Amino acid sequence: MLRSSTTAWASKRASHMQYRALGKTDLEVSVVAFGASPLGGVYGFTGPEEGKRAVHLAIDEGINFFDVSPYYGHGLAEYRLGAALQGRRNKVILATKCGRYGANEFDFSAHRVFASMDESLDRLNTDYVDLLFAHDVEFGDLSQIVEETIPAMRRLQELGKTRYIGVTGFPLRTLIDIARKVPVDAILSYCHYNLLADDLDAVLAPVAESRGIGLINASPLHMGMLTEQGAPDWHPAPKEMREAARSAVEFCKHRGCDISDLALRFCFDYPKVATTLVGMATREQVLKSLRAFEALADPQMVRKVRAIIAPVFNRFWSSGREENQ
8 A cells, every 4th residue: 555645745736847849749748647557567577456456546546658568568568557547548549559569579570560459459458559669660671661560550540540650679770770761650669768778869759850850768767777776687788888877876875865766857858759658557656656756857856877877978779680780
């Protein structure tokens, strides 16, 4: 159960959520977005009832953008999110993905895109999504993505199964290459704008802005590196990045600051993205995100943290096919 003080904080406050336009679409998304991957057990077990309560609390507090994928928990996250949204589907902007279905399982063919959409709609218990992404496109053949995957997604748009389409991935140049070859409505990028990196601002944001593409920022905590718990064992970052992040975490902790709160506030303030996805599966996680959103920014602490991680700032790792790096 939540502590009574936390419950009181939620019950006494009025929602101050802010909303931004997603590119040229007619979608107005909350600055804080609900990343539903933890509902699928990606970061450890969370009971389905607590997950449902977290979704309901998020909606009540003004969070309206929910992102999920069949990859998260092999469909479990979609199933749990769909169950939680019953009676509330019209209050949210719902996004899911196609193309990735396991750690090393990818299929960007048109046939699989069509089948995946129907499977996702069934698990989500809805007849449409607002946004369909091709998931982690750097693991696919980019010519197939451009010539087959995205046209299939546009066909699903024509059929009313999705309102808009987009792409997600890690290498920014791959995302830009696709966007320059074929129109997309949104791009989801992760680990490229937070306290450890900001190249999204110089590399991807200008391209998106020039084409009216909505930008979504994910992994504001750099996939767990900017937390007191630290990066999970599977994190692909090199050792020196992990060590620098741990030094920054300890620096903040000794000064009575939770680095994850600082990192979230920093990302929420960035105006060139429509929304920032935060992984959530419990009410406490929802409230933590909301408290960070409403907290005062601390530019001085940001500068000090940036100084600590300067040797590894904007350092990344390989992801996807070699030719897509």
